[in-house]
Amino acid sequence: MNCKIIVGVQKTDFDLNLEMEALKLKTKKAGAVVFFVGKVRDLEDDKLKYLEIESFEELAKRKIKDICDDAATTWDLEYILVKHRFGRLELNDNIVLVITSSKHRKNAYEASRYIMECLKSNVPFWKKEVANNTQNWVENS
Amino acid sequence: MNCKIIVGVQKTDFDLNLEMEALKLKTKKAGAVVFFVGKVRDLEDDKLKYLEIESFEELAKRKIKDICDDAATTWDLEYILVKHRFGRLELNDNIVLVITSSKHRKNAYEASRYIMECLKSNVPFWKKEVANNTQNWVENS
Amino acid sequence: MGKVKLKYFSRVREIIGKPSELIEVKSKNLQDLIEELQSMGEQYSVLKGEHFVVYSAVDQNMVTDFKASIEGATEIAFFPPMTGG
């Protein structure tokens, strides 16, 4: 297993171009790169004011690292990056970035989906949607 | 179906940050964005000098548009962008960018994979790998 | 046992009314600890997980068996189901 793994739990936003440049320095044999970006979306029937993400930072970092290690063992990957934000985020702000890179695209896609599934329910972040008339903690999806 | 579709067949490179900004103007209700980037990778047993991509431009554009229309009918998507480059590309240069965005991530992932499958064999591009000691037209993968 | 830092997140934090506290713990497992806390105030009954599932992490390891020992622990966290991504 020769997969570079990068994990971040942070307030700051991502720069997709910079992440791509950093990746390219490490993945000359990889032809496929999958980026997943989760972003703040508007509600169906109310107007979102903002999203508040609470995190248990140290544990979140460790859990994400474990998930990446699992993925790197399961699929033939060259590079995994997971950065998850917390704090107050506005409509359309980025929440999470998952990058997976592999020689062939199948592995990058499958690993990306796996990591996202795990992030949804196994990593200590909690989202609260604050809208015009409502305010509620998001349930799992 | 209310999916924005953007297609490009071009020599120039992509700017991931700019594409993300453009997408956000159109997808306030979408929480998931999947970017697939195909890039020039090095060969296993020879040193790649460059990749030459030939295209039948007008037909390629039409075929890509058809594929995007199919995807937009099959999955609930807010946004599809496909940009495919041609001409001489160096190691690690971007070849293709596919962006799909949806309310929930499943649709974005599945549509991205479908579009990539179609691009591999149904759109008139041809890749030639020019290496130190070899030179050959890529076979389908 | 000595002083333990208790951490609460999300709905658990809101109900208990603080993000963390340092307390002198007598109990030797989580189940007993929850009883012990409840004697300090009714708000701690949220930890019993009757309204929504409550998870715990002892020194940053997720614990599923609430009867497992917490002796020597320095940090115990309680939180509802996670909703990241």
Added chain:
Amino acid sequence: MGKVKLKYFSRVREIIGKPSELIEVKSKNLQDLIEELQSMGEQYSVLKGEHFVVYSAVDQNMVTDFKASIEGATEIAFFPPMTGG
């Protein structure tokens, strides 16, 4: 029929030795056209698809039936399996 623009791509282009040409076509379908071209030079036999599959697009519509009419066409392209993405 009148003048038709023929286009060749990738290996087909390399074997025929040019990317395109404008020629006076007498044939009424692709099969006949390939015979007609072959009489102009042996390199055109690549179009028969014996070494690798050759696809054709008539006025930018992919054609699978090489006996279908090409009357009125203004552009006919020939190319090997596509390898995009």
